Amino acid sequence: MTTQMPSQPTLRVVIVGAGFGGLNAAQALAHLPVQITVIDRQNFHTFQPLLYQVATAGLSPGEIAAPIRSILRSHKNVTVLMEEVTGFDLSRRFVKTSDAEIPYDYLIVAAGAGHSYFGHDEWEPYAPGLKTIEDALEIRRRVLLAFELAERQASSGETATPLNFVVVGGGPTGVELAGTLAEISRHALAHEFRSIDPARTHILLLEGGPRVLPAYAEDLSRSAQEQLNHLGVEVRTSAVVTQIEPGAVDVGTTRLPATVILWAAGVAASPLGKALGMPIDRAGRVLVEPDLSLPGHPEVFVIGDLAALKDEHGKLLPGVAPVAIQEGRFVAKLICQELRSAGAPSFSSSSREGGDVDVHSDVHSNLHPNQRPAFHYWDKGSLATIGRAAAVAEFGRIHISGFVAWLSWLFVHIFFLIGFRNRLLVFIQWAWSYVTYERGARLITGSTYLPGWAPDQPAPAGATASPPQEIHAARAK
Numbered sequence: 001m002t003t004q005m006p007s008q009p010t011l012r013v014v015i016v017g018a019g020f021g022g023l024n025a026a027q028a029l030a031h032l033p034v035q036i037t038v039i040d041r042q043n044f045h046t047f048q049p050l051l052y053q054v055a056t057a058g059l060s061p062g063e064i065a066a067p068i069r070s071i072l073r074s075h076k077n078v079t080v081l082m083e084e085v086t087g088f089d090l091s092r093r094f095v096k097t098s099d100a101e102i103p104y105d106y107l108i109v110a111a112g113a114g115h116s117y118f119g120h121d122e123w124e125p126y127a128p129g130l131k132t133i134e135d136a137l138e139i140r141r142r143v144l145l146a147f148e149l150a151e152r153q154a155s156s157g158e159t160a161t162p163l164n165f166v167v168v169g170g171g172p173t174g175v176e177l178a179g180t181l182a183e184i185s186r187h188a189l190a191h192e193f194r195s196i197d198p199a200r201t202h203i204l205l206l207e208g209g210p211r212v213l214p215a216y217a218e219d220l221s222r223s224a225q226e227q228l229n230h231l232g233v234e235v236r237t238s239a240v241v242t243q244i245e246p247g248a249v250d251v252g253t254t255r256l257p258a259t260v261i262l263w264a265a266g267v268a269a270s271p272l273g274k275a276l277g278m279p280i281d282r283a284g285r286v287l288v289e290p291d292l293s294l295p296g297h298p299e300v301f302v303i304g305d306l307a308a309l310k311d312e313h314g315k316l317l318p319g320v321a322p323v324a325i326q327e328g329r330f331v332a333k334l335i336c337q338e339l340r341s342a343g344a345p346s347f348s349s350s351s352r353e354g355g356d357v358d359v360h361s362d363v364h365s366n367l368h369p370n371q372r373p374a375f376h377y378w379d380k381g382s383l384a385t386i387g388r389a390a391a392v393a394e395f396g397r398i399h400i401s402g403f404v405a406w407l408s409w410l411f412v413h414i415f416f417l418i419g420f421r422n423r424l425l426v427f428i429q430w431a432w433s434y435v436t437y438e439r440g441a442r443l444i445t446g447s448t449y450l451p452g453w454a455p456d457q458p459a460p461a462g463a464t465a466s467p468p469q470e471i472h473a474a475r476a477k
Contacts, residue, residue, distance in 0.1 A: 011035065013335065014095050014102055016085050016272065017110035018045050018068045021304035021324035023418075025108050028332030030075035032339060037102060039095065041084045043067055046133055049321060049413055050426070052173060054136035056180040057144065057188075057439040061133045063425050066418045085111070087275045090297050106299050106335055109272060109286075110328065113305035113319060116266030116283065123244040126451045127261040130173055137445070139262060142452075143181065144444050146259045147189060147198060149453055154195035161453070163201040166249050166258040168241050169265030170207030171215070172384040175224055177262055178205040179387035182231040187437040203232065204258075206239040206251065208265065213384055213392065215318065220392040223401040227390040241265070246451040259452045267319060269306050276300075281308045290374035292331055298372075303327035309375065317377055321416065330375050383409040388434065 011034045015022045018040040026038050044065045053059040072078045087096040094101040115129035128138050146163055154160035163185075167178045185201035192198075205212070205228065211221040212228070212235060225235050236251070243250035249258045269284035278294050279287045285308035286294070292307060294300040304324035309317050317323050381395035383405065391406035393399070400408065410430065417423045432438060 011106075011339070012037070012104050013106045013108065014039065014104035015108045015110065016040075016095065017112055017270075017304070017306075018042075018080075019048075019110055019112050019304060019324060020321045021328040022108065022110035023068075023071060024325045024328035025110065025303070025332045026072060026078055026328075027075070028329050029335060030072070030078055032336055034077065034106075034335075034339070036075070036078045037081060037104075038068065038072065038078060039081045039083050039085055039097070039102070040068060041082065043069070043080075043082045044133075045071060045418060047413075047417055047422075048131070049416075051130050051133070051136045052176040052180060054133065054441070055130055055139035055143075055177065056184060057140055057442040058180070058433060059426060059429060060441045061137065063422060063429065064417070065133060066422060071418055085272060088272075088277075090277070090294075090300060093299070104299075107301070108328075108331055109276065109300070109302045109306060110304045110324065111270035111272040111306050113267045113269045113283075115263060116268035117263070118266055120244070123263070126246055127168060127244050127249075127263040129263040130177070139177075140441070141444055141446055142260050142450055143184070144442055145448060145450050146453070147193065147196070148444065149450060150196050151193050160196050161259065162257070163196075163198075163259050164204065164257050165201060165260045165262070166204045166206065166256060167262045167264060168206050168244075168249070169263065170205055170209070170212035170235070170237070171264060172213065174205060174207070174262075174264035175212055175228065175384055175386055177264060178203055178233045178235075179228055179231050179385070179390060182228075182233050183387050183437070184439060186232060188439045188442075203234065204256065205233055205235045206241060206249070207235070207237045208240040210237055212237065216382060216384070216392060216394055217399055220394055220399055220401065224384065224386055224392050227386045227392075227401070231387050231390065247453070259450070261452060267305070273302070273306050276302070283308075291334065291372040292327055292375050293372075301331045303331060311377055320382075322380060323377055326377055327375060334372055383412060385409045388437075 013029055013034050013036045015026050015038045018038055022038060023045055026036055029036055044067050047064040050059060050064040054061055054064060069080050072080060083097040085095055085097055089096065093104050095104060114131050117123050128135055130136060130139060150160045150163055165181050167174050182203045185198045189198040213221045213224050228235050239251045241249055241251055244261060247258060249256045249261055273280050273284050273286045276286060281287060286302045286306055288302050288307050288309055289295060292301045292303055304327060305319040311317055381393060383391065383393045385391040385406060389403040389406050391409045392401050393405035393408050414423050414427055417426060429440060
């Protein structure tokens with residue numbers, strides 16, 4: 001069936017994805033005489049830079065997420081659909097979902113990215129990545145469960161299995177996870193177990209390249225590694241993972257025991273990039289024009305993690321929130337300019353005097369991508385947190401490490417949170433955690449099966465061991 005939109009306003013803008021790019025595009029377009037439809041398979045927006053805090057029990061999901069409808073509720077010309085997009089018909093200008101075809105005059109695809117296991121998807125059940133709230137809760141479950149299983153084992157008189165946490169990937173996410181796990185084991189849990197010593201937990205960070213945080217300057221990479229070492233994290237660079245199994249990670253011919261394995265090494269664009277039928281790069285990102293439109297389809301834009309666009313120096317724009325935010329606002333500005341040129345109702349004097357303007361035909365006849373300005377990313381700097389009062393920051397030629405960088409990271413991320421309530425809650429929670437080392441969201445929910453727990457033995461008593469195939473299928477939905 002075809003979804004019917006209101007007759008006025010007549011111009012239809014469909015936005016696929018309510019991440020940073022999609023939301024900013026919707027908010028910037030909402031004042032225009034257009035009907036906007038935002039489609040997302042979730043009913044909430046997630047502040048992804050703080051997912052690691054949920055994964056490590058520092059924050060609850062509700063503190064870094066907000067309902068999409070709540071964010072956009074003041075804009076009467078915005079419709080929100082919780083739907084799964086299955087494909088596109090670019091020639092007819094329709095977005096396909098499981099039970100509808102939604103027409104558009106402009107389409108903005110901001111579907112984001114997921115995990116990439118470099119052709120080894122069978123590793124995913126044993127090494128979850130961190131891209132969604134569900135991922136964060138699964139990581140939290142495994143990390144906390146490992147301590148509980150070790151305590152139960154030791155209290156029964158057995159020799160406790162050594163706790164080895166392995167984080168694969170030394171980018172910002174891997175560094176954040178490794179540093180925070182070290183803090184949890186050495187501070188937050190230090191006095192809460194009677195039969196085990198959480199401080200003896202071994203945190204290992206594996207990076208396939210020659211240094212951690214490879215996108216940062218070399219001096220900041222060195223500083224990050226030193227700060228990790230100070231927190232008690234062992235860092236191994238030039239360590240390429242060749243196999244992952246329950247309870248073990250192989251680096252070349254060396255097998256490393258691992259109670260919990262976390263994946264932070266690869267990113268793959270949403271499959272919707274391929275569904276557009278346009279050229280994509282090795283990571284599945286769509287090769288867009290300088291104005292972020294599709295070749296041959298100036299009415300279709302791809303933004304955020306799904307877009308492959310190089311800056312003026314020939315460097316691919318990173319998949320970070322500031323890029324997506326600026327791209328969303330840039331595309332909205334282009335659409336506004338073209339509506340103005342086409343004489344859309346709120347811009348056209350003839351319309352206000354009763355004249356009839358065919359906005360659809362006028363807009364489409366004025367789409368000339370060669371006349372559009374190219375998108376230019378304004379890089380305001382990069383920040384990566386490592387742990388409590390430990391971080392690195394790069395603002396052009398200014399490089400900062402340690403407490404000052406951590407404060408910068410803290411306030412920048414709180415500032416970008418959606419909604420005042422979220423900002424206030426997160427600030428209070430962080431202040432409390434800083435003073436007390438408490439992790440306030442230490443809840444274990446769901447299964448008590450841990451793939452890395454004594455893999456050569458039966459699952460612990462009382463555990464519900466779901467087959468890995470079932471876990472993988474559930475995560476893929």
